[in-house]
Each structure stands twice: as structure tokens, then as C-alpha cells.
Amino acid sequence: MLVITALAVVSCKNETTLQEYYVENQNSNQYLAFDIPASLLTGDNSRLDAEQKATLETIRKVNILGFPLKGENQAVYEEEKEKLNKILENDKYKQLMRYGGGTRKAELYYMGEEDAIDEIIVYGSDDEKGFGIARVTGNDMDPEAIIRLLRSFEKGDLNVEGLPSLIFKD
Numbered sequence: 001m002l003v004i005t006a007l008a009v010v011s012c013k014n015e016t017t018l019q020e021y022y023v024e025n026q027n028s029n030q031y032l033a034f035d036i037p038a039s040l041l042t043g044d045n046s047r048l049d050a051e052q053k054a055t056l057e058t059i060r061k062v063n064i065l066g067f068p069l070k071g072e073n074q075a076v077y078e079e080e081k082e083k084l085n086k087i088l089e090n091d092k093y094k095q096l097m098r099y100g101g102g103t104r105k106a107e108l109y110y111m112g113e114e115d116a117i118d119e120i121i122v123y124g125s126d127d128e129k130g131f132g133i134a135r136v137t138g139n140d141m142d143p144e145a146i147i148r149l150l151r152s153f154e155k156g157d158l159n160v161e162g163l164p165s166l167i168f169k170d
Helices: 002-012 018-025 050-057 071-088 143-155
Strands: 032-037 059-068 094-101 104-113 116-126 130-141
Touching: 018 059, 018 071, 018 130, 050 059, 050 143, 059 071, 071 116, 071 130, 116 143, 130 143
Parallel strands: none
Antiparallel strands: 032 059, 059 130, 094 104, 104 116, 116 130
16 A cells, blocks of 8 residues: 555656756747757867867757747746746756846756766846756766856857857847
């Protein structure tokens, strides 16, 4: 009897994962969705050093889901933001850092071991513009190396000509 009760409790705990949330919403007209394969990131990046290239090789793909806030979708925005917050409260998503204040915030999470991360999640929201979440999946990613790689992206070292220009619009 105890085993049956335990199985019932576990099966009723049907929590949505971030992957499921992404799949459920990627075709919604409320969202902007992009899947970026690693091949678009590993093109001609001759300006990267050996460490940056090695870090880039650990990335398999990037999934981006954005919810632009418009006057008529404020209630839906609040509901969807709450759903994401609830998903990210799950113990399997470990928070690396959080920053922001007021109506803006950004959070960085990971899945896997600290020295061998399988997924990095970047979640940002602005109560005037909307929210976005990016899932960076890979093999044994090093969070410090990823941050250094992102800094090289900001400096223009990473060649991203293959990425859709829509990502970079305000």
C-alpha cells in the first residue's frame, strides 16, 4: 500500500520543465523563438583564441524564447512570467547569479555539475519590454569560460553573421 501511495504522489508531481515550456510556446504568436545550432557559431572565428574556440566547441545549440510586452498582452505576460519563475524554482536549476532591480532583472542558472555544465539558462525580464529566456545546451561547459566567450562576443571577436538580424533588434 505504501509503494502505491508513493507512486501516486510521484506521478501527480507533474512539473513542467523548461524544455516543455519552450516546445509549448515556440509556435505561439505571442512569442519570438529562435533555435541556433552550434554550426552557426563555429564559422569563421579566426579572431578567437584557443580557449575561446574550445569553449565554443562545448556548445551544441542555443534556444531563445522571447515574449515582447505590448499593451494588450499585459495579463498574459504576468501569467507567463509567473510560470517561468515557478519552473526555475525547481531544484534541478541551480542559480549562478542574479542582478537587476525594480522592474528589470536577469538571472543565470545551470544544470549539471559545477565543473561540467550541460545547460546554461539566461532569463531576463523588463516589465516595460517583456521577457526572454535562452537555453544554451552543450557538453561539459565551463561557466567561467562561457562568460569570457560572451565578453568576446561583446567586443566583436565572435563572427555571428549567420544569426538572424531579428535577434539584435530592440
